[in-house]
Amino acid sequence: MTKSKIKLLALDLDGTTLTDNNTLTKEVRSAIEKAIDNNIIIVAASGRPFGTMPKNIIDIPNLEYVISSNGAGIYKNGEAVKRILIDENDVLKFLDITEPYDLIFEGFINGLTYTDLRYVQDPRAYGCSEAYVDYVRSSYGHIADMRKFIYEHRNEFDSLEILEHNEKLRSYLWNELETKTEMYITSSTPSFVEMMNKNATKAYALEWICSYLGIEKENTSACGNADNDADMVRWSGMGVAVSNASENCLNSADIIVSSNNENGVAELIETILQHNSNCD
Numbered sequence: 001m002t003k004s005k006i007k008l009l010a011l012d013l014d015g016t017t018l019t020d021n022n023t024l025t026k027e028v029r030s031a032i033e034k035a036i037d038n039n040i041i042i043v044a045a046s047g048r049p050f051g052t053m054p055k056n057i058i059d060i061p062n063l064e065y066v067i068s069s070n071g072a073g074i075y076k077n078g079e080a081v082k083r084i085l086i087d088e089n090d091v092l093k094f095l096d097i098t099e100p101y102d103l104i105f106e107g108f109i110n111g112l113t114y115t116d117l118r119y120v121q122d123p124r125a126y127g128c129s130e131a132y133v134d135y136v137r138s139s140y141g142h143i144a145d146m147r148k149f150i151y152e153h154r155n156e157f158d159s160l161e162i163l164e165h166n167e168k169l170r171s172y173l174w175n176e177l178e179t180k181t182e183m184y185i186t187s188s189t190p191s192f193v194e195m196m197n198k199n200a201t202k203a204y205a206l207e208w209i210c211s212y213l214g215i216e217k218e219n220t221s222a223c224g225n226a227d228n229d230a231d232m233v234r235w236s237g238m239g240v241a242v243s244n245a246s247e248n249c250l251n252s253a254d255i256i257v258s259s260n261n262e263n264g265v266a267e268l269i270e271t272i273l274q275h276n277s278n279c280d
Helices: 026-037 088-098 117-121 130-137 146-152 167-180 202-213 227-235 247-252 264-279
Strands: 008-012 041-045 065-068 073-076 079-083 104-109 112-116 141-143 159-163 184-186 192-196 220-224 238-242 255-257
Touching: 008 202, 008 264, 026 041, 026 264, 041 202, 065 202, 073 202, 079 202, 088 146, 088 159, 088 167, 104 117, 104 146, 112 117, 112 146, 117 130, 117 141, 141 146, 167 184, 167 192, 202 220, 202 227, 220 227, 220 264, 227 238, 227 247, 238 247, 238 264, 255 264
Parallel strands: 008 041, 008 220, 041 065, 112 141, 220 238, 238 255
Antiparallel strands: 065 073, 073 079, 104 112, 104 159, 159 192, 184 192
16 A cells, blocks of 8 residues: 555545445535545546436536546546547447347447436336436436447447346356457446446546646555446555445455445545645
């Protein structure tokens, strides 16, 4: 773990900064504001596309930077400063590999979500928790034929996702896609397979922001809970996982804080502020 002062903190949202009920506690919000007041740059780093970022996060004063779509989009003050699209050939391979199966797809284009109409109409039937039903229904596009939509927009995607609860099929598709395409494949929740350009990871996006701002790796911290956070947790100078994190994320961390339901991010920020005071 770094002995240098932390100047930038990247925070995953769902399952890390937000509770399981998709809420931001007053304790965590207050801690984020305190960090910003102490000149720590806060970066929201999510698998969500920019258009679905929680308002209670992006409206925090002076929270300027957002990593969206697992690293495919980087935003400053609401404007895209970098997008990394999936290669068109990989989208076509994706359609070929998944063709034999009746699957639920989502796609992110320019910060907006396009979702299979079946999932929008009855999210609970596809395993969506009550807290995220409104999130699913807020998708920009409700698409009756996602395969056709993906083909027609094959050179526009930030990210593609498969929702599949059958673990055997999900693992098979993951392996096929990983073997036969150049895409980066990860997961924010167990039933999802999430695909981006091979350079679109949270770690890459965090490194890009640090280079843009002139901040060294050892002056960074990152906190997450899922496999799609593990790379940025490993890359940062102070890697952190909440206690409810996946095994991969926990193994990537230097320190572990309390869970997302126990204000773990607030605990982390207090730790960072104390760490910084010891570096003075």
